[in-house]
Amino acid sequence: xxxxxxxxxxxxxxxxxxxxxxxxxxxxxxxxxxxxxxxxxxxxxxxxxxxxxxxxxxxxxxxxxxxxxxxxxxxxxxxxxxxxxxxxxxxxxxxxxxxxxxxxxxxxxxxxxxxxxxxxxxxxxxxxxxxxxxxxxxxxxxxxxxxxxxxxxxxxxxxxxxxxxxxxxxxxxxxxxxxxxxxxxxxxxxxxxxxxxxxxxxxxxxxxxxxxxxxxxxxxxxxxxxxx
Numbered sequence: 591x592x593x594x595x596x597x598x599x600x601x602x603x604x605x606x607x608x609x610x611x612x613x614x615x616x617x618x619x620x621x622x623x624x625x626x627x628x629x630x631x632x633x634x635x636x637x638x639x640x641x642x643x644x645x646x647x648x649x650x651x652x653x654x655x656x657x658x659x660x661x662x663x664x665x666x667x668x669x670x671x672x673x674x675x676x677x678x679x680x681x682x683x684x685x686x687x688x689x690x691x692x693x694x695x696x697x698x699x700x701x702x703x704x705x706x707x708x709x710x711x712x713x714x715x716x717x718x719x720x721x722x723x724x725x726x727x728x729x730x731x732x733x734x735x736x737x738x739x740x741x742x743x744x745x746x747x748x749x750x751x752x753x754x755x756x757x758x759x760x761x762x763x764x765x766x767x768x769x770x771x772x773x774x775x776x777x778x779x780x781x782x783x784x785x786x787x788x789x790x791x792x793x794x795x796x797x798x799x800x801x802x803x804x805x806x807x808x809x810x811x812x813x814x815x816x817x818x
Contacts, residue, residue: 591765592623593758593771594625596748597748598654605750607754612649617647625663628654632669634651641766650765664680664689666688666689691713695727708740709737713740714740714741716740717745718744721745761774
């Protein structure tokens with residue numbers, strides 16, 4: 591299944607992408623689902639019902655949460671997450687509530703993610719392909735691949751209709767609910783997908799069972815460094 595899991599609506603002041611435009615065009619762009627991840631809010635729930643829409647599109651709610659140490663896509667019961675948490679505090683909430691977090695655009699020049707978040711095992715999923723990053727910013731994720739175990743995702747970071755679906759996340763299991771996407775992310779059953787950034791012949795990269803047992807689902811602070 592293919593989802594664009596990083597999408598901003600006009601609920602975010604920086605976005606021009608209207609909710610009805612997402613519903614109308616997402617399926618035509620090859621998407622099975624879309625995740626609404628507005629900045630610091632899940633206000634989308636006041637305008638739309640979460641789940642399978644009338645046209646078959648799956649719409650799930652998350653948010654992009656900003657901290658001094660980076661921005662993170664959050665999925666789970668975070669409608670009332672306190673504002674202005676630092677990254678460690680935020681990950682404590684994510685772990686306590688059984689949610690999932692993705693390090694968003696980690697090497698973006700203006701909004702980087704601090705490496706300790708990955709090195710010390712707070713976050714196990716990295717948005718390795720972001721539609722608004724430069725190619726150089728996306729490619730810098732390779733420096734982390736050489737040292738750490740993590741799952742990878744992709745997202746358009748759409749703020750306009752033209753950007754919707756440019757970069758996607760593929761899931762190895764059916765995703766029809768917020769619980770499904772949390773399970774898939776926490777278990778590394780995801781991979782970035784984009785026709786203009788990844789070869790069609792390149793197989794999806796999923797974590798092995800061994801890697802998942804070694805670094806996933808164990809809470810903040812668990813090291814996931816690859817042994818030499």
